[in-house]
Amino acid sequence: MKTRAEQCKEEGNKCMKDGKFTEAVIHYSEAVKHEPSSAILHSNRSLAFLKLDQLYLAMEDAKQAIKLEPSWPKGFFRKGEIEFKAGQYQQALVSYKRAMILDPSDSGIISAINKTNKEMAKDKKEATRTPILYTILGLVVGALIVSADQFLTKAPALKFLPLQVVLIAGCGGIGFAIAKIKRYLIVSQRDSSLEEPLDLLKEMGEHHEVTPQNSSPHTTTSHTHHSQAAGRQRMRKGKA
CATH class of the missing domain: 1.10.287 (Helix Hairpins)
Structure with a gap:
């Protein structure tokens, strides 16, 4: 019987074939939750992010795949693809060559190196x-x-x-x-295409957390006195 991670991986693969890259990311992310130590899952999600031009997230997954399986050429190949897409041809060439050291017979890696050399010269x-x-x-x-x-x-x-x-x-x-x-x-x-994007929600959250702390004791005290005075005024009107 297939595990939940395997099921999500297959669903993600199907979405990739159908060009539904956002849905593929969702399925791969679910698979990663169940099997976080899988370099293949991180590599697959990296490719999905790459198709969506989310280069920072794609790079994070590629690095994680390399960390989990340092001897797996696909991790370095994926990293090279991202760097190539970002226009960082020198770094891409380094990544592709590291992949080729691990698998010298892979024609895809050799083709990528030739393509990068041409683009770098251009x-x-x-x-x-x-x-x-x-x-x-x-x-x-x-x-x-x-x-x-x-x-x-x-x-x-x-x-x-x-x-x-x-x-x-x-x-x-x-x-x-x-x-x-x-x-x-x-x-x-x-x-900048490989830099971490600014988390606006986090920044806004921190701003709202800081705002109450900036209110001075004088302002708080004045507000308290005003509330008490208003209460006494209402009580006097009620008695009258």
Whole structure:
């Protein structure tokens, strides 16, 4: 007879095949409750989270699978998949290679390594090429501004060559700076995708817990005196 964990695992697997990833997470989570030491269950749930783009949760399960079964290549492979999805190609390559050490004959791991190498080379090329393109674009814009000033206005503002050169160079510098900022934002976004998300409910709960403690004794005392005075006033009206 199948255990409850096995039943939930099969239901989760069926949901994965049907593309119902949220339901798969629910079933795998129930299975994990009954069998928390199963690396396979954590790996399966990690994949479901990955399909939902919940990279932090996917990574947590992948790490747990590795912790439970350090000699199991699937745990490192799953970790590599998550890192690849996050755009962290160097880390993904390390994880895939660790998986390959444990199982050198797995064609899926070899294919993932080749794919990561290609994507990493493409990313490096893009990081090098973008500043050059943006700088050239800035120089072109600067040259157009100077040309427009010289030929489309009756009284050009940039009469002297040094000013024209400074303007064109400045536009090129702005283009270069924009490219660098763009790259910084891309890298920051990749890094943040694996960070723990902010628990707003927890933060709000802590805020509400702290609020009563911030009320001063003077405020409490004033409220008490006000209540007592109001009570005496009502009593006097009642007697009258």
